[in-house]
Amino acid sequence: MTYLHWRKFKNIAFHASLYLAAVIVLLPLFLIVSYVFKMGASSLNLDFFLAFPKPVGEVGGGMRHAITGTLYLVAIASIISIPTGLLCGIYLSEFGKGKVATLLKFSIDMLTGVPSIIIGIFAYILIVVPLKGFSAMAGGVALSIIILPIVCRSTEEILKLIPQHIREAGLALGLPRWRVILNIVVKGNLSSLITGVMLAISRAAGETAPLLFTSFGNMYLSYRIDEPMASLPVQIYNYAISPFDDWRRQAWAGAFVLITIVLGINLLSRLLVKLGSLRHLIRRGIK
């Protein structure tokens, strides 16, 4: 083998290992989605979205209460953690230089690493015990603690990518600092920021562990913040471990809906980034 052949061989071998790694990464996603689709789609019908659970033994029924519950819980978590997370991220990126900021960054990293079941226990002690009962509020708070560090860090990372001279250019126009941050730094990167937020939301939508001791779950539609609330992940868990075939089929359908919601939010957030640049084209068309 000549030197050139050897070099070509090394090149091919390295490329092959890269492709192999890519396939290994993609394989689980593909298998999960296709299997859930196969098992879930057959149990899925309009009733699944519109009907409530039927007693054991009766065929049919749906998870309208759990789908509504998941959206409700995610909404509570978003209302708490998105404004806090965005402001905290802006603080870290624009002002975070002293000891307070270092401590804050460290705490956020620690919070990201806390297992979600422990966050569930924390919300249980904090809210469920004093109020003497499971509640949607407790579930929402638990989810908000999970996504708060994600929103915060993604905001910080995105804003840090903006070169310092852009901020200086804003200040040099005689604009106060808060205007520069809000109207130039934040507004100029809104679509990326929204992407970060939506990825965090999709994370919250899929969490089960923190909801087990907090919103707990129930079998009927509830909009009350102080009562237990059903959610897709917990409903799937309860149905999947049940001995009834019909419930297990519904658990697959639930899994399918959940995975669609989570992947849907992910795709939507990616689309938003592209829309950000499209928006100008559209505006140009209107004017």
Place this chain on the structure above:
Amino acid sequence: MSSNIILQVNNLNVWYEDFHAVKGISVGYPEKSISAIIGPSGCGKSTFLRCLNRIYEEVPGAKATGEIILEGKNVLDKSVDPVELRKRIGMVFQKPNPFPAMSILDNVTIGLRLQGIKDKSYLMNVAEQCLRKAALWSEVKDKLHKLGTSLSGGQQQRLCIARALAVNPQVLLMDEPTSALDPIASAKIEDLMSELKKEFTVIVVTHNMQQAARIADYTSFFVLGDLIEHGLSSDIFTNPKEQKTEDYITGRFG
């Protein structure tokens, strides 16, 4: 060219932590003229320029002493609001930096809009005037709603000049405005600067001595934070008083 001094710097010193970057510089800038600051890298010329609109305060640990007098007031004084000061002393940076996700029109008018001016026809009028002054109007008048970042580098820099002009400053600071541009785009900016001095006082930092010789009425030569020589460009470049200046402009040093 009038000889009315609009900006008088007296004994300006700047430190970054312990590093003495600008050492006791005194110089006056006549109204409606172009003054260039030249010197080798690290001579403090950008730092000096960044003091004039107090944007140096953005660097943590930077400290300035001395006087910079604009209309009888020391702009370094704590009582002077840097936000108000920067409306009167605009700045153009080395790298063209149009604001992200903002149209050409929005880039020019943002300074006024964020000051609370909402009258659309007035804003449009100012935008047209400023883009004309920045010699960009004919190139962008049909695509004002396109992103500022979609323009070429030279166009972006002229957009940044238009943006700085829109808040109607008296003095325009330019920190190596052509060093990121190709020769043709640079030549356009140079022509533009000669036009601008009819209305504004321009102070430009440049690495390019020929540029200073071509466009500047006055030139200052800095070395390691010291002002070696300041005077009419014609004198500095043809008949320098200091040996160091002569060495630098003839290419023996720097």
